Amino acid sequence: xxxxxxxxxxxxxxxxxxxxxxxxxxxxxxxxxxxxxxxxxxxxxxxxxxxxxxxxxxxxxxxxxxxxxxxxxxxxxxxxxxxxxxxxxxxxxxxxxxxxxxxxxxxxxxxxxxxxxxxxxxxxxxxxxx
Numbered sequence: 342x343x344x345x346x347x348x349x350x351x352x353x354x355x356x357x358x359x360x361x362x363x364x365x366x367x368x369x370x371x372x373x374x375x376x377x378x379x380x381x382x383x384x385x386x387x388x389x390x391x392x393x394x395x396x397x398x399x400x401x402x403x404x405x406x407x408x409x410x411x412x413x414x415x416x417x418x419x420x421x422x423x424x425x426x427x428x429x430x431x432x433x434x435x436x437x438x439x440x441x442x443x444x445x446x447x448x449x450x451x452x453x454x455x456x457x458x459x460x461x462x463x464x465x466x467x468x469x470x471x
Contacts, residue, residue: 373438373439373442373443374439375439376432376435376436376439378432378435378436379435379436379439380426380428380432380433380436382440382446382450384426384428385436385437385440385450386450386453386454387426388422388426388428388433389437389450389454390454390457390458391422391425391426392419392422393454393458395418395419395421395422398418399411399414399415399418402414
């Protein structure tokens with residue numbers, strides 16, 4: 342249960358930080374074009390959900406190992422996500438840059454992730470929900 346609460350808190354904090362940063366700048370979305378190989382919003386949302394889940398796993402692994410092997414642990418889990426979706430790290434990063442430069446859309450993505458995490462949390466609490 343604590344893992345799910347940490348994931349939800351992390352997602353909310355990231356959303357607030359990104360929204361705050363973009364609202365405090367002279368941001369011009371017209372200067373950011375969508376990459377030709379932009380990951381669809383739905384697939385990007387699912388992928389970002391998995392990234393957030395593996396970030397929690399990475400923190401636990403690194404803590405368990407006393408900080409040793411952080412790079413190899415991080416590489417392993419991120420490669421797992423990229424392979425799962427058959428997406429390169431570069432394509433993910435260019436799509437991430439695009440979506441983070443579209444604050445309203447990125448906020449919708451984050452809200453969808455929070456909703457998914459809340460559903461997961463309820464399933465863990467009440468297995469009969471499935």
